[in-house]
Amino acid sequence: MQLIDGKATSAEIKADIAARVARIIAEGGRAPHLAAILVGHDGGSETYVANKVKACEACGFRSTVIRREADVTQAELLSLIDTLNADTDVDGFIVQLPLPAHIDEQAVIEAVRPDKDVDGFHPVNVGRQALGLPCFHSATPAGIVELLRHYDIPTRGRSCVIIGRSNIVGKPLAALMMQRGVDATVTVCHSATEGLADITRRADILVAALGRPGFVTADMVKPGATVIDVGTTRVPDASRKSGFRLCGDVDFEAVAPKCSYITPVPGGVGPMTIVSLMQNTLRAALHEVY
Numbered sequence: 001m002q003l004i005d006g007k008a009t010s011a012e013i014k015a016d017i018a019a020r021v022a023r024i025i026a027e028g029g030r031a032p033h034l035a036a037i038l039v040g041h042d043g044g045s046e047t048y049v050a051n052k053v054k055a056c057e058a059c060g061f062r063s064t065v066i067r068r069e070a071d072v073t074q075a076e077l078l079s080l081i082d083t084l085n086a087d088t089d090v091d092g093f094i095v096q097l098p099l100p101a102h103i104d105e106q107a108v109i110e111a112v113r114p115d116k117d118v119d120g121f122h123p124v125n126v127g128r129q130a131l132g133l134p135c136f137h138s139a140t141p142a143g144i145v146e147l148l149r150h151y152d153i154p155t156r157g158r159s160c161v162i163i164g165r166s167n168i169v170g171k172p173l174a175a176l177m178m179q180r181g182v183d184a185t186v187t188v189c190h191s192a193t194e195g196l197a198d199i200t201r202r203a204d205i206l207v208a209a210l211g212r213p214g215f216v217t218a219d220m221v222k223p224g225a226t227v228i229d230v231g232t233t234r235v236p237d238a239s240r241k242s243g244f245r246l247c248g249d250v251d252f253e254a255v256a257p258k259c260s261y262i263t264p265v266p267g268g269v270g271p272m273t274i275v276s277l278m279q280n281t282l283r284a285a286l287h288e289v290y
């Protein structure tokens with residue numbers, strides 16, 4: 001069994017990006033600039049945004065965090081998005097999700113101009129990704145495909161089973177894994193799937209993205225499979241300073257000995273998600289997509 005080290009892989013990619021940014025600046029260009037809108041004070045969102053700011057620093061990017069209180073109105077938020085859409089100093093921006101219940105998340109996603117949508121959530125980017133056209137790829141799926149490539153894990157003709165059909169992980173990952181060049185045979189499972197374990201046992205690459213700690217047990221995994229654990233559930237843990245620990249969707253201790261490759265949580269998919277955002281921001285700054 002080999003551990004897939006997302007932390008080390010993402011560090012290598014960030015170093016490559018930083019070298020590229022240094023060359024751009026040496027040639028008279030300017031550093032890419034990522035902005036993030038953070039609404040309210042959700043602990044998870046605060047951490048994600050802080051990690052994105054740190055990643056920007058590592059890549060030599062500028063970053064700006066724009067905070068609004070949880071009672072911000074939808075009109076105010078949409079107006080802020082319009083301002084960022086028009087700001088030529090900002091190459092790309094994200095609105096950290098989830099948003100408070102009174103805000104229509106889909107309206108917010110669709111308000112971001114597709115050429116600044118470095119999260120790849122706008123329907124234009126989602127649609128272009130499905131068609132295999134240049135676009136900003138959704139960050140978590142792009143990070144997963146990058147990890148598979150980095151570790152030379154064969155995908156062509158292989159069976160890839162994804163548990164979870166969310167708009168940010170399952171669906172866009174299915175589109176990427178079946179793309180020409182990746183060439184996996186994809187099955188997407190969800191809460192209505194019958195005979196789930198029979199399906200997962202056929203997977204050469206099994207991706208767990210459902211948000212249920214330890215859901216994937218050893219009997220659900222084919223010997224020699226590659227297992228990608230996307231889950232990051234905060235589980236209370238009094239022994240930690242933070243009061244919680246992050247738990248993946250895979251019963252790591254039992255599953256790892258059966259696999260050829262497996263991602264840990266934390267340190268697997270999470271850091272790759274952030275690095276994909278950095279890659280999208282660089283591509284936005286260089287107008288490589290639009």
Ligand code: NAP
Nearest residue numbers: 140164165166169190191209210211230231232269270273
């Ligand atoms: P989500 O929107 O809650 O979607 C969960 C999916 O899992 C749904 O499609 C749901 O099916 C399916 N599901 C739930 N219970 C199931 C069961 N018993 N059997 C089969 N399918 C089941 O979640 P998400 O946003 O995709 O996130 C999933 C997990 O990944 C969470 O832990 C999240 O924190 C984590 N995550 C991590 C990263 C990262 O960078 N590491 C990024 C994004 C998300 P239905 O559609 O039928 O309800």
